[in-house]
Amino acid sequence: MLNKRKANWQAIEQQCKPSRDDVNDPYAFYDLPKSLQVNLVTWCLRYHRQENINHSYTSYTLKHIFSDFTKKYVNNGQFKGAMLIAGFRVHDLESLNWKFNISKSEIRKDLEILKQDKSIIDETRRKIYELSKPENKEIREQLEAETKRIDSIYRQGYNDCLKKYGISEVSNG
Known part of the structure; x- marks a missing residue:
């Protein structure tokens, strides 16, 4: 397995001219x-490697998806580097957005979780808008209580998701 990863990196070195200023450079992972x-590679390792390349989802x-779940930004190149380290194969090294031998069904599950989270956020925004129209104290109190309630549901769902996939909170540094 280690030799396979090394071969992957050697192929990258031959195909790409590393310029760590490029947001699509897999070497940016080391920045x-x-x-x-650790969290990014752990995230990638959650997915099963399959025989065939998945042409539906790119790097x-x-x-x-990673950034939406963890609330941590990574660029395309950093994600590509993590996928290589995790042992995934790349379809076309010269393409901007790489395709990997990654399970489509697992990605769909993650997208469904994010969709549910988005509906909670959209509902919160709708209620905030509705409740903030009138200028009276009772409505503002309802708004604050509803915002806290929905925020705690979202926070709990986010924490449950991190626990489900064995990912700890990422520190800044």
Whole structure:
């Protein structure tokens, strides 16, 4: 397995001219803080490697899923580097957004979780808008209570999701 990963990196070195200023350069992974490197690779390892390349989801989509779940930003290149370290194969090294041999069904599950979270956020915004129209104390109190309630539901769902996938909170540094 280690030789396979080394071969992957050697292929990258031949195909790409590393310029760590490029947000699509997989070597940018090493610019991340160590704690975020560990969390990102752990995140990638959650997914099963399959025989065939998944042409439905690219590195760009996957890095957004990671960022949406963890609330930590990584660029496309940093995500590509993490996927290589996790042992995934790349379909076309010369393409901007890489495709990997990653399970489509697992990505769909993550997208469904994010969709549910988004509906909670949208409902919160709708209620805030509705409740903030009138200028009376009772409505403002309802608004504050409802905002706290929905925020705690969202926070609990986020924490449950992190626990489900064995990812700890990422520190900044």
